Amino acid sequence: MENKFKFFNSLTRTVETVIPHEEGKIGMYTCGPTVYHFAHIGNLRSYIMEDVLEKALRYVGYDVKRVMNITDVGHLSSDADTGEDKMLKGAQRENKTVMEIAKFYTDAFFADCAALNIKTPDVVEPATNCIPEFIQMIEGLLENGYAYLAGGNVYFDTSKLSEYFVFSSQAELDTFVGVRDDVEEDTNKRNKNDFVLWFTKSKFEDQALKWDSPWGVGYPGWHIECSCIGIKHLGEYMDIHCGGVDNMFPHHTNEIAQSESYLGHKWCPYWLHVQHLNDRQGKMSKSKGDFLTVSLLKEKGYNPLVYRMFCLQSHYRKPLEFSYDILDNTAAAYNKLVKRIAGLQAEGAVDEVAFAEYKNKFEDAISNDMNTSMAITVLYDLLKADTNDATKLALIKDFDRVLSLDLTVAPKEEAKPEIDAELEAYVLAKIEERKAAKKAKDFATADAIRDELLAKGVVIKDTREGVVWHVEA
Ligand code: AMP
Ligand code: ZN
Numbered sequence: 001m002e003n004k005f006k007f008f009n010s011l012t013r014t015v016e017t018v019i020p021h022e023e024g025k026i027g028m029y030t031c032g033p034t035v036y037h038f039a040h041i042g043n044l045r046s047y048i049m050e051d052v053l054e055k056a057l058r059y060v061g062y063d064v065k066r067v068m069n070i071t072d073v074g075h076l077s078s079d080a081d082t083g084e085d086k087m088l089k090g091a092q093r094e095n096k097t098v099m100e101i102a103k104f105y106t107d108a109f110f111a112d113c114a115a116l117n118i119k120t121p122d123v124v125e126p127a128t129n130c131i132p133e134f135i136q137m138i139e140g141l142l143e144n145g146y147a148y149l150a151g152g153n154v155y156f157d158t159s160k161l162s163e164y165f166v167f168s169s170q171a172e173l174d175t176f177v178g179v180r181d182d183v184e185e186d187t188n189k190r191n192k193n194d195f196v197l198w199f200t201k202s203k204f205e206d207q208a209l210k211w212d213s214p215w216g217v218g219y220p221g222w223h224i225e226c227s228c229i230g231i232k233h234l235g236e237y238m239d240i241h242c243g244g245v246d247n248m249f250p251h252h253t254n255e256i257a258q259s260e261s262y263l264g265h266k267w268c269p270y271w272l273h274v275q276h277l278n279d280r281q282g283k284m285s286k287s288k289g290d291f292l293t294v295s296l297l298k299e300k301g302y303n304p305l306v307y308r309m310f311c312l313q314s315h316y317r318k319p320l321e322f323s324y325d326i327l328d329n330t331a332a333a334y335n336k337l338v339k340r341i342a343g344l345q346a347e348g349a350v351d352e353v354a355f356a357e358y359k360n361k362f363e364d365a366i367s368n369d370m371n372t373s374m375a376i377t378v379l380y381d382l383l384k385a386d387t388n389d390a391t392k393l394a395l396i397k398d399f400d401r402v403l404s405l406d407l408t409v410a411p412k413e414e415a416k417p418e419i420d421a422e423l424e425a426y427v428l429a430k431i432e433e434r435k436a437a438k439k440a441k442d443f444a445t446a447d448a449i450r451d452e453l454l455a456k457g458v459v460i461k462d463t464r465e466g467v468v469w470h471v472e473a
Contacts, residue, residue, distance in 0.1 A: 001061050005367045007053075008317060010167055010248060010271040015369050018057075018270055020239045026062045027234035028054060029268070030121060031226055031243040031251065034071040035105035036090030039112055040291040041307060041322065042277035042284035046244040048308055049274045049316040049370070051118040053242065055402045056366040066121040067233045072102040073127050073209050075222040088208065098208040102126070112294040115304040117404035123233045127225040130232065131211045134220045137228050137262055138197045138213075146261040150188035152201030154215055156258055158193045166256055167248045167271075195254050196221040223254035227262070230255075236263050242272040246283075275319045277311075284322070292322065292463070300470050305405050306331045312372040312403060324468070334405070337379075341396055341407050344389040354387040358395050366402055375403065423471075427458050431467050434460075 001024050006017045020026050030050050033039055039047075057064050075086045090101045110120065127134075138154055141147035146160050158164045186196075200218035210217045230238055243252060252271065259267040276283045284291055294304050310330045314320050358378060365374035382395055393408065400407045430449050437445040453460055453469070460469040 005057060005060050005062075007270070007272055007369045009269075010273045011269070016270065018239065020062070021237040024061070024063055026057050026064045026240060027238040028057070028064055028066045028240045028242070029226070029230045029234060029238050030066065030068040030241075031247055032068040032070045032124070033105075033109050034075045034086050035102045035109065036075075036086045037105060038291075038293045038295070039109050040284050040293060041297070042291075043244070044112060044116060044118075044294065044307075045277040045311050045320065046242075046274040047113060047118050048116060048311045049372075050242050050272075051116075051404070052312070052316075052366070052370060052372060052402060053240070053272060054119065054121075055404065056370060057240075059402050060363060060367055065123070065234065067123040067125070067230060068121040069225055069229045070102070070106055070124060070126040071222065071225065072098070072106070073219055073225075091208065099128075102128075112304075115294055115298070116308050117305065117406065119404075125229045125233070127220065127229070128209060130225065130229055131220070133228050133232055134198070134224050135213050137224060137231075137258075138220075140262050141197065141258060144261065144264075146258070147197055148190065149215060150190070152216060153188060153196050153218075154198040155189060155194045156197055156254065156261075157190060158195075158257060159191045160261070161257055164193060164253065164257060165249075166253060193250070195223060195250065197224050197258070223251055224258060226251070227255045227259040230268075231259065231263070236265070236267070238268045240270045240272060241268045242274070245273045245275055248273055272316075274316045277320050277322055279322050296461075296463075297327075300468055302327065302331060303334070306334050309334050309376075309405055312376060312405075314373060316370055316372070324466075338407060340383060341393075344393050344396075346390050346393050348388050348390045350394045351387050351391045354385065354391050355395060358382050358385070359398060362395075362399050362402075372403075375399070379403075379407075423456075423458075427453065427460075427469055431460065431469070435467070 003017050003019050006015050008014070009016045018026070030047075033043060054064055054066050072087060087098045087101060090105070091098045094101060096104075106126070112118075113120065138147060141156065142149075142154065145157075147154055147156050149155075198213060198215055198218055198220055200213070200216035209219055211219065230241070241252065241255075248271075256267060278284060279292070294307070297304060297307055306327065307330075310327055311320070313330065358381075361378045361381075362375055365371045365378055368374075379396065379399055382392055385392070396407050430453055434446045434449040437443070437449065450460060457472045458469055459472055460467055
C-alpha cells in the first residue's frame, strides 16, 4: 500500500510520512494511565487523540497492533524518580491495598474510555504482570555496561550515550516549569540525569509491592515498564509511540535511552505527543486534587461524546483550554448535528463518485497531521452537498469509524434535563448570594444557602471553573 499518512514527529520535529518497519503493518504503543486515581478529562484528551490516531491508521488501510501498559507500580510523584509513590499515596488516601486501588481505577479508566468511544488497545498489560521481563532487561543493561549498582539500586548510566536529549536540548528543558520541581538529590546517581531501573533501597519502608531480584527485594522504576512491555508485544522495532507532551521528558527520553542501549539499534522512529488540556489555573493534573472527570460531566448532564467532539474540534498539537461555555456550545452543535443526520433518508443508491470525492477529502484531513477539525468540516460540507441522503449516510457511517461520535446512532437519552426557568433563576440568585457571603467570610450563611438548595434537590459544587449545579434525580 502507498504510505501517505503523516504527522508531526517529535523526534525529528517535522511533519513526516510514516513508513512502517513492515509494509502495511503498524506497531503502536501508548503510555497507559497510572491507576492511583480517576483519569481527569486532560488525560482523556490524550487517550481520545491516540484513539483517533489508531482508527485513522486503520481507516487508511494499515493493520494496526496497539499496546498499552497500566502503571500499577513504580511511578513516583516526580517523574525524575523522587517524591512519593503514587500508588501508595492512593492506597493510603482510601485505606485500601495497592492492588485494590489498581483494580478499582483500572476499571474506572476503561469505563471512561467506553463512555468516550475509545477502543481498548489490542494488548493491555499491567506493569506488575511483567516483573521477570523487567529483570531480564535490566540484567542485559548491566551486562552491556549501560547500568550500574549504587546504594542497592540499579541505575541507567546516561553518560554512556552519545545523545541523551533526543527530543529537546538540556537548555530547553531547563525552561520547562515543573520538570524538575522536585529538588531532592539522589546521591547514588553518577550523573544528574541517570534514572532508576530497579529500587531495592527506597525510602518507602511500607512499599507494598516487592519482588525478588538478583539485586535484592524491590520493585521496578517507571520508565523500564514501557520499554519492556513495548518490546515484549511489538518486538524489537515499533513504529509509533505516543503519549501526552509531559511524557517527553524524562519518561520517553529514558525509554529511548534504555531500549536502544538494550537492543543495540534504533527502536521507534515516530513519536506523537498530545498537548495538554488546561483549565484557567494551567495544566490539569491529578495531583491538584479537585479535577474534572467524565463522571462529573455526566452528573452535570453532558453526553461524554460532547467532550470527545470538543477535543476533535481542536488540533492535538495545540494546548486546549477547557471551559463550560465552550462545552455548552459544543453540546448544542453536537445535538443539532445528530438531529440533522437522523433526518436523512436512507433511500436510493449511493452515488459512487460523490462517495469517493468526500472520502478522499476526509482521508486527506486525517492523514495530514491528524487534522480532526478539518475532518469535521468535511462532514459539515457533506451535509450541505448536492448529493442524495443515502450517499451522505454511507459517508457519515464511514467517517464515524474514526470520529466515533455515534453520529448515526439515535442520541442516548442522556441529554441535559430540561430545567424549569423559574428554578434556574432562583438557583442562580442563590449562588450569587452564597458567593457574596463567602466573600464576606460569612461561611455560616454560605453553608445555609447550600443546605437550602439541597433541600430543594439542587446540588452545588465548587470547581475551579466556578460553581456548578444539578438537580438530583
Ligand atoms: P498518568 O495517568 O498521569 O500517567 O497520565 C496518563 C496520560 O495523560 C499520559 O499520556 C500523560 O501525558 C497525559 N496527560 C497528563 N496530563 C494531561 C493534560 N492536562 N492534558 C492532556 N494529557 C495529559
Ligand atoms: Zn510510558
